[in-house]
Amino acid sequence: MIKNLKKQNVWFVFTPYLWLVLFFFVPLALIFKISISVSEWGMPPYRDLFSFSENGLKINSTLGNYLFIFSDPFYIRSYFNSLSLAFTSTVLCLLIGYPIAFYVAKSKPSIRNILLIMLIIPFWSSFLLRVYAWKVLLQGSGIINSILIHIGLISEPISMLHNHYAVILGVVYTYLPFMILPLYGYLVKFDLNLIDASNDLGAKPLNTFVKVILPLSLPGIVAGSMLVFIPVVGEYIIPEMLGGSDKLYFGKIIWDEFFVNRDWPIASALAMSGIVILVFPIIIFQLMYAKYNFKNE
Template sequence: MTGRLGRFLVGLPPYLWLALFFLAPFAIVLKISLSQPDAGIPPYLPLWDAAAEAGRQWRGTFDNYARLAEDGLYLAAYLNSIRIAGIATLACLLIGYPAAYAIARAPTAWRNSLLLLVALPFWTSFLIRVYAWIGILKTEGLLNALLLWLGVIAEPLQILQTDLAVIIGMTYSYLPFMVLPLYATLEKMDLSLLEAAADLGCRPFKAFLAVTLPLSMPGIIAGSLLVFIPAVGEFVIPDLLGGTDTLMIGKILWSEFFDNRDWPVASAVAVAMLVLLVAPIMIVQNARAGAEDKAGGKGRR
């Protein structure tokens, strides 16, 4: 059972599983995005009308996509998702970079424990960590109580149910994803390069900008992608921490499906997200992986 048959048998189960439960669903999403909505169960009409007199008749429509283009809500939600996820990614970088740097330069014996402390929250429930912020951010919450007590503000601030709360929640939830890849690149860095820079009269801050920062670029890119990608399509954080006017594309898809029961439009939103969001990310990822494979292959020879 060597050779072809063996390989075939090894590859078959995951191939079939993914084709059935990952690929086929998207074909169905595409199909339903072209269907007309209907009041029945399921709430859409078949693409082909079998009962028509002149045989089967095409009943598909592009109306759902037309609605996405015409109604400014969808475009606004798409742009706002990118904006919020972008700000959260930047905030993660600003908090995560010094933390990763400090861990990478800490005594070797401490590093694993310090790193574990960063990763630990990731292993506890995501939902619970988002929930924890509600008690802190709400108008009569702890942050406002603290600020009032300190005399920084005279009246409680409305933070919960704003875009700011969503950004805080995202930064908090995804911070470990930024720190871990940053640490990996910073830890591998050759410190003699910094010594060389210092010997040549370079001040520490300038050496950081000229040596450390460029060398840690792969970590910055990897961490930013790990934060940005899930943040853009996020539903739970904007739903719990954002307000009714916090437009995010994941939330729009959810409410089209669950609140409006409009399966065709929800499907059209999903297809649009795939084309405008996931496809570019996958292309960038593939380009990066390809470049790294090449660089790695050369390095190994």
């Protein structure tokens, strides 16, 4: 049908790409530029990349910011902490979310729709307030401590906030719906008779799960894991609200370099290396996944 449209109509459709180039790719190019600039007092707090003097064009570029980041264990550790937080919480979300998604998908349609609505409600409600809820719960005088004291497990309130376990808990809690909903989407589509068929043919339940259910829900597992892993790597709010100083994360470091230290080149270099460090595991993962799919075809 498009060939009948006038040419200008077709090009009209491409304006959003222009928007994305201008407000997504140009800003990324800009932080790349700033990341190789020399830090300086003033506004903006970095030296221009190109300057003209009597000697002609001078390029003030440096890899110093990157060298600085990668020679300081403080920054390297924060990348590592963020990746391991993202990995741990993705695995936990999968382990907790899979059975929930599976049983919701296997319920009778009437109950299933109600349960689905109950899954969507936390997904819609404010992210920040759900993190805040855990801050309330984990307080020294909070409800969890009170319950533990009441049943006699502990005698004094224990400090459960401001450590990396609280961060993992907060991340798993807030990102769980992002894992469950795509899993549910795939699990609800597949024919439950396949399970019966597999059982009738004599497969043990574990075999049925590994050989039949798991491969068929793999796209859902991949989609859900991506939805959890990627944002958690850059997560700022949860470590800031629930975390302490025992582990620092990449998102908070960028925030502090920019807002507290006002060091734009370092913040930009951190962001650029963050993209590279984040993109690598995803590419490796995609390659493995593609290979797996190829093998099974």
